[in-house]
Amino acid sequence: MTTSIHQRIAEELGVRERQVQAAVDLLDGGSTVPFIARYRKEATEMLDDTQLRTLEERLRYLRELEERRTAILESIRGQGKLDDVLEAQIMAADSKARLEDIYLPFKPKRRTKAQIAREAGLEPLADGLLADPSVDPQAAAAAFVGEEVADAAAALDGARAILVERFGEDADLVGELRERMWTKGRLLSAVREGKEAEGAKFSDYFDFAEPFAKLPSHRILAMFRGEKEETLTLTLEPEAEPTGTYEGRIAYRFGIADQGRPADKWLTDTVRWAWRTRILVHLGIDLRMRMWQAAEDEAVRVFAANLRDLLLAAPAGSRTTMGLDPGLRTGVKVAVVDATGKVLGTDTIYPHEPRRRWDESLATLATLAKTHNVELVSIGNGTASRETDKLAGELVKLVPGLTKIVVSEAGASVYSASAFASQELPGMDVSLRGAVSIARRLQDPLAELVKIDPKSIGVGQYQHDLAETKLSRSLDAVVEDCVNAVGVDVNTASAPLLTRVSGIGSGLAENIVQHRDANGPFRSRKALKDVARLGPKAFEQCAGFLRIRGGDDPLDASSVHPEAYPVVRRILKVTSGDIATLIGNGTVLRGLRPQEFVDDTFGLPTVTDILTELEKPGRDPRPAFKTATFMEGVEKLSDLKPGMLLEGVVTNVAAFGAFVDVGVHQDGLVHVSALSHNFVKDPREVVKPGDIVRVKVLDIDIPRKRISLTLRLEDEVAKGAGQRDQQGDGGGGGARRGGGGRPEGGRAGGQQGRGDRQRQDRGGQQRNAPSGAMADALRRAGLDGPDKKR
Known part of the structure; x- marks a missing residue:
């Protein structure tokens, strides 16, 4: 089934199957999405990181589907019930839902009423009444009364249970009714009695109705949360009109029609019973799951998109920064960090209620700013933020050259209490660590925010309601893509930042830091091979994303991968110059024809990327830094x-x-x-x-x-x-x-x-x-x- 998986993904992405095959081979070989997107463009014929992430997710789903398909085939084959028609149905199933519909009649389950009725020999009664409605049900049932069947009524109840189960396990019928209900039905919401005041936050849904297919993610999640908190009652209505059409489809499927024959009413009642007690319940569960999954997928998408924007926000750069973590009763925590993020000094001031030591606090900040030549003041946007911003405004007037900026402090407390913060800032009070984080996240949001669980950064909607695995996988992919898009200075990066680099996990990141601490800064990318457990595959994956500034080879500060350095050497021969004069020389580089440097190993996309990178080596894809100015006098x-x-x-x-x-x-x-x-x-x-x-x-x-x-x-x-x-x-x-x-x-x-x-x-x-x-x-x-x- 591997070929069909590749074909299906290719159709969904609108690309060639050979592109999918190449990407799958690389992923299976241990390559990461950032590496494939950046350095294997020839192999995948220019699949970008978004396409590759979608491919990776669909590959996971379809492989799980194939595993489930194999397990179902083995289960049914073991029961001796697998024939060619059923096998063809199973092989044609294109979703997990369809596969489970087909498997339902064969799925091992506890003894049902239908199973008990079959064991009592009542299946011929059910088959007979369904095949010939002209037969009187009571008379037919009397023939089955015996030791296991007390009377005709019990016989008919057993026959009905058999037919209800049969109707409810017809995969084609259930699939048809599910789609009809999805397109025609709607979700109703009502407030539970006596919950009006307590559940006022859900007041929009106290008397609410909307079609399933039109419900946006946030409304679905809001109503499900209201139900979970026992404020709302949710009802799935098949459609605004009477549900007879659903019963009619069941009856038509099994040739049942009320023509006045003796068994017609009994069969029609059986259809109604099957719909109301079994099929509608089953579809309700299915559609709830469908709504939830759609809402969850959209919420995860929104969270991931917002996280990407936050991580790729403009960095203020390597400048000495003062971080202010606002507070009232507990005071404002202060931390000054140098251009590399190293802590130079900390303090706590109490300018606000209840102590109101305004002048003393201002003097403390001014002394710290002058002592450490502070250029930026980063103010957390939590409680007392505007009051602290006003204090910083007076500081700016006292100390020329200062610029103040309010930043999001979301996740700062998570970092403060983390094991990494304890390791990075040993001996420092937990409350002061937040001020350090606030200062550093202004200097470089990406480098600081990677130290925090993405779910704690706070740019999602209903994130606490989402599946942990799905959300984490999506957010981790975003962080990985962002880190590798920007690149990492291997001589200054923290272990959490290095962990997100292609091919480097937490263990290798720690080894790199330990090697750096023991042997000094890396002078070349080749020196990375001396790090314990950093083998050829890891080097291949990570080398292009790691930067070494001021090292032995200027190319090591660029995104040109070491494997492509021979291309640069060929370019140098043509230009008759050296690497130092070539890098940044746009006039020379733009005059070159990329096609002249293509060979069997490096195609036109890679050569074009190399020339672009040489023109602006190590360029940061993030936007230029700028700040908003809040209106004076508007603080609450x-x-x-x-x-x-x-x-x-x-x-x-x-x-x-x-x-x-x-x-x-x-x-x-x-x-x-x-x-x-x-x-x-x-x-x-x-x-x-x-x-x-x-x-x-x-x-x-x-x-x-x-x-x-x-x-x-x-x-x-x-x-x-x-x-x-x-x-x-x-x-x-x-x-x-x-x-x-x-x-x-x-x-x-x-x-x-x-x-x-x-x-x-x-x-x-x-x-x-x-x-x-x-x-x-x-x-x-x-x-x-x-x-x-x-």
Whole structure:
């Protein structure tokens, strides 16, 4: 079946089968996706990393499908029930669901009512009534009364159980009804009695209905969470019309029709019983799983896309940085790190309530800044962030040359308490480690965030509801792709960063660091071969992604793989120069014809990449560093007014819109409908995490800590919009049964963000959907449904 797997993947990707074959061979041979995408373009005929990741995932699924197919064939063959027709059906099954439908009648199970009826000899009764409805059921059943069958009624019950099982295990019928229910049916949601106040965060779903096929990921996850928390009751409705069509399909499949014959009513009742008690239940379980998997896949995709944007955010660079981890009662933690991230000094200041040592704190910061020649001040965006930002503003006035930036502190506490932080910062108080992380993540977000479990970085939606394996696999792939796209300085990289390099696991990363500590910086890529357990395969996979700056060979600082150095030597012969004069010489390099350097080993794609890299060796694909400026005097929710124009930073992007930090401790939502004047299918087409944007405030709900924003600055503020000082009436935004609306879900879950420390204890605060006047204003403005957890 290997060939068919390759053919199927090729069709799905829209590529040639030989490309898939080459990629699979490389993956099976131990090559990583980043290595194949960068250095094996000739083999795969230019498959990129996105295609390769999809190929890898589909290969895993289809191989699991083949393993399951083999197991099912062996099971049925062992039962002596495998014939050519059944085997052909099993071999043609193209999904796990279809395979399980076919296997269901043969799947070993506990003794069912149908099995007991067969053992009592009642199958001929069931077959007879189904084949000839002109037979009177009571008379036919009387002939089967005996020791194991008490009376005619018991005989008919047994016969019905046999037919119900037969109807419910017909793979083609079940598959047809499943697809009909998916396309015609809808999900109903209602609040459980007495749960209105306690479950107010799910108020959008108190009386809600929407077709299965139209439900977006975040609404599915919100409703399932509401059901899990015993606030909502979910019902799967086959379709708005009566379900007779489903029963009709079952009856037609088995030649049952009510023509007034003696057994017709009994058979029709059997069909109804099969539908209501067996098939509908089975389909309900299937469609729940289908909805969940679709929602989960989309949530994982959104999380992965946002994580990629965050990891590839612009680095401030190698500059001495002061990190401020804001706090009120516990004080503001301070850490100064040098250009390489080494800690130069730490302190704790208490400028805010209740101690209010403002001047003393300012003097402490000024002394640290002057002593260590600080250039950047990195401020965490958690509790007391704006107050601390104001303090930093006064510091900037005192110490010329300083620049202050507010950064996300999501995951800082996770790092602080980690084993690696203990190893990296031994003897340092846990609370101060967070300030170090905040400083370093401004210098280089990628290098610092790889030390944290991706799930703790906080750019997902409903991440706590997702399958651990699927989410981790996807996020790990994103981190790996990002690290290798940027490249790693082997002489400064931490073990967690090295772990993410192609071909290097945690063990090899530790060996590299130990070798570096014992022998000094690596002078060449060749020296990596002296690291314990770093063999030829690992060297092949990692060498091109590791940079050695100022080493013996200038090429070692580029992304040119050592295996391709002979190509560069041939180029040098043509240009009659040396490597030092060739690197960066765009005039000479752009005048060369790549085709002249192609040989049997290195094709045109590789040679073209080499020439591009030589022109700008070791170039960083990340954007240039820039910062947002928060409006002075706008520090808390109550400072916001409808109509205000503000600058902010996109912190997270979900399927329904983007969240923007405007400097008031609570991100505002720009609904997908307010991102652009044109239709936006995916918000990430317009904005990404880290983008600096101009927004207009549409509405503020202080009790619910909700801000409605728009990127369309000419949008008018809805009449009656303003600050909500009282709780609304709990309505808003949902598609009511029999009504319209355009629900975007309650804020029953979603993003982990600032307040990271508090979240570790309480598991994340959940907020509900807009209600009352604010909901009306949101609907008029096209912003009816933020969905986020802070």
